[in-house]
Amino acid sequence: MSVQTCAVNTLQYDAERCIGCGMCAIVCPHAVFVVEDRLARLARAEACIECGACALNCPAEAIQVDSGPGCFTALIHAALYGGEPTCGPRDDADCGCGETSSSCCGDDKKTSCC
Amino acid sequence: MPLQAEPHIATAVLSADDRWVHVATRLGMRRNERRVEPGLYRLGAPDAKSPVCVTANYQLSFDALRTALVGRDAWLLVLDTRGINVWCAAGKGTFGTEELVARIQATNLQEYVSHRSLILPQLGAPGVAAHEVQKRSGFRVRYGPVRAQDLGRYLDEGDCTPQMRQVTFTLAERAVLAPIEAVHQGWKMLLAAVLLYLLVGFWGALVAVVAVLTGALLFPLLLPWLPTKEFASKGLLLGALVSAPLALAARASLSPAWAGMLAALGLMLMAAATVAYLGMNFTGSTPITSQSQVKREMLRYLRWMVGSAALGILLVIVAAIGRWIGA
Numbered sequence: 001m002s003v004q005t006c007a008v009n010t011l012q013y014d015a016e017r018c019i020g021c022g023m024c025a026i027v028c029p030h031a032v033f034v035v036e037d038r039l040a041r042l043a044r045a046e047a048c049i050e051c052g053a054c055a056l057n058c059p060a061e062a063i064q065v066d067s068g069p070g071c072f073t074a075l076i077h078a079a080l081y082g083g084e085p086t087c088g089p090r091d092d093a094d095c096g097c098g099e100t101s102s103s104c105c106g107d108d109k110k111t112s113c114c
Numbered sequence: 115m116p117l118q119a120e121p122h123i124a125t126a127v128l129s130a131d132d133r134w135v136h137v138a139t140r141l142g143m144r145r146n147e148r149r150v151e152p153g154l155y156r157l158g159a160p161d162a163k164s165p166v167c168v169t170a171n172y173q174l175s176f177d178a179l180r181t182a183l184v185g186r187d188a189w190l191l192v193l194d195t196r197g198i199n200v201w202c203a204a205g206k207g208t209f210g211t212e213e214l215v216a217r218i219q220a221t222n223l224q225e226y227v228s229h230r231s232l233i234l235p236q237l238g239a240p241g242v243a244a245h246e247v248q249k250r251s252g253f254r255v256r257y258g259p260v261r262a263q264d265l266g267r268y269l270d271e272g273d274c275t276p277q278m279r280q281v282t283f284t285l286a287e288r289a290v291l292a293p294i295e296a297v298h299q300g301w302k303m304l305l306a307a308v309l310l311y312l313l314v315g316f317w318g319a320l321v322a323v324v325a326v327l328t329g330a331l332l333f334p335l336l337l338p339w340l341p342t343k344e345f346a347s348k349g350l351l352l353g354a355l356v357s358a359p360l361a362l363a364a365r366a367s368l369s370p371a372w373a374g375m376l377a378a379l380g381l382m383l384m385a386a387a388t389v390a391y392l393g394m395n396f397t398g399s400t401p402i403t404s405q406s407q408v409k410r411e412m413l414r415y416l417r418w419m420v421g422s423a424a425l426g427i428l429l430v431i432v433a434a435i436g437r438w439i440g441a
Contacts, residue, residue, distance in 0.1 A: 009406040026257050027239035029281035029401065050404040051205065053239035067240065069205070070405030071398030075412055085405075 006045035010066040013042055017062035024063060027053040115220040124155040124176075126184035132177060139174060140290060142297040148173040149197035154221035158187035162228040165269060167258070168214065169235065170195040170203050178262040179235075186269070189226060193217055201401075204241030211246045218251045233258045233268075236279060281401045288334045291399045295330035295392065302326070313434035314377040317364035321357050325385040328356045329392025334399075345393045345403070346415035350422070353389030357382045373436030380429030387423035390415065 003014045011032070020038030025031075033054065034043040040062075052067030069075075069085050078085040128136075139148050152171045157180055166189040169179040176192060193213045195203035203209035214232075218224075234242060236257045244255035258268045259278035268274055303326035310318030333340075333352060340348035361378035368374035394411065397403045 008410075009404050023244065026279065027236060029237065029260060029279070031276065031280055048404060049402060050406060051201075051240045053204075053236075056241070056243050057239055057245070059245040066405065067205070068405050070403055070408045072394040072408055072412065073398060075405075075408060076416075079412070 004042055006048065008046055009048050009050055011045055011048045011050065012064040014062045015039065015041070017060045019060045021059060023057040023059070024054040027057050115216050118153045118221045121154040121156045121226070122151060124157045124180050124190055126157060126180050128177060128181060135173060136177070140293060142294045146197060150176045150192060152192045152194035152217065154223060154226070155190040155192060157183055157190055160187040160189050162226065164188050164227070165233055166191055166223065166227060166231065167233045167265070168193065168238065170198060170200045170209050172197050172199045175199050182262040182265040186266070191217060191221065191223065191232070200235050201237040204238045207241050209238050210241035211243050214242060214247055215250045218253060230254060231256060235262070236260045283400060283402050285335065288337060292331045292334045295334070295396065296327060299326050299330055299392070310430070313430055314364060314437070315367060317360055317367055318377065318381060318430065321360050321364070321381045321385055324356060324360060325353060325388040326392070328352060329389040333389060333393045334396055344411050345397055346390050346411045346419065349390030349393030350386045350418070353386035354382055356389070357385030368433070368437060370436060370440070373433040376429045376436070377433035380426045380433060383422045383426030384430065387419045387426060390419045
């Protein structure tokens with residue numbers, strides 16, 4: 001099996017499925033992938049923040065990653081009350097992490113939180 | 115989704131009120147109400163060949179886009195992300211394939227442009243499957259730069275440099291996120307200060323204030339320079355360090371001496387736990403942490419953070435009792 005994984009995150013990449021379109025390198029905010037000779041390779045897998053952009057934009061489904069909310073409040077909430085961590089639809093604009101979630105969405109923040 | 119009859123009008127200039135909204139929003143004021151009407155907008159005098167730039171209906175996102183296009187003509191397609199910024203909304207799925215395809219149809223975009231190309235912010239990618247959008251709408255998604263201010267250059271040069279595609283987390287970028295962290299802890303900080311004052315006096319109250327401000331403001335600023343690799347341990351260390359001199363002052367100010375000792379130790383433990391907690395909270399605002407990392411840190415440090423807080427509270431209470439009985 002040719003699937004490459006990373007010890008510190010859930011990123012998985014199967015080079016045999018790659019069609020060399022280059023989308024993964026275009027969408028990644030941390031230059032995890034490099035595309036050379038119409039083939040992608042993992043250049044910085046440990047820098048992956050699991051945002052999911054690559055997996056969603058790979059037309060060949062060569063990439064998998066668990067891209068759930070990485071915000072502490074959501075994780076604590078899930079740990080205490082069960083269920084998957086979620087930025088669920090508590091309220092239109094609210095994250096679901098908690099009413100007072102200050103560090104979550106809203107600001108011009110770039111994050112893979114919720 | 116209702117059809118949009120006529121495009122709205124947008125300008126590339128921020129009014130004084132817009133600028134105030136930006137400041138107020140960064141301070142947490144009515145943060146959930148900063149929305150603009152979704153749909154298609156004219157910026158300048160766009161024609162059938164002008165580019166279509168997509169954004170979220172969070173006012174700061176919309177403003178970042180339009181001000182980046184000053185002097186240009188473009189169509190702005192604003193998605194309904196319920197007032198959430200592009201990257202968060204993409205992660206949630208509201209800045210997503212479904213909304214984009216539906217909005218293209220509802221605005222009749224194909225009637226306004228002869229090309230079939232959309233420019234999306236790169237950070238919309240976690241929510242948008244470009245090949246899906248093309249299949250379903252006929253429009254091809256091109257991902258523009260991460261930062262709106264690079265959009266002009268992208269439009270002129272037709273592509274992004276590697277730097278334009280990478281997210282950074284500079285001091286300035288961290289600083290702008292800090293005030294809201296402090297604002298959100300405001301009442302808890304005051305409550306803690308009052309309680310600690312009653313228990314162990316002035317220096318206890320000061321530790322409460324300093325710990326919260328350290329966690330909310332200082333931690334984000336100093337982030338890359340704090341010694342360890344993990345947010346939780348960075349927080350524990352910073353909290354202990356910052357509270358140490360104040361804890362010593364507390365010890366000197368209290369009698370009996372053993373109560374002073376316990377109070378000092380307890381305050382440091384509480385401060386360490388506080389800054390660690392606020393530091394972990396900050397992971398939700400960073401573009402450099404993954405869910406796996408946060409989970410790992412939580413599993414590793416949560417018991418230490420809770421233990422530190424609990425023991426700290428216990429010691430402070432015992433110290434307070436000691437003061438009261440005067441032994």
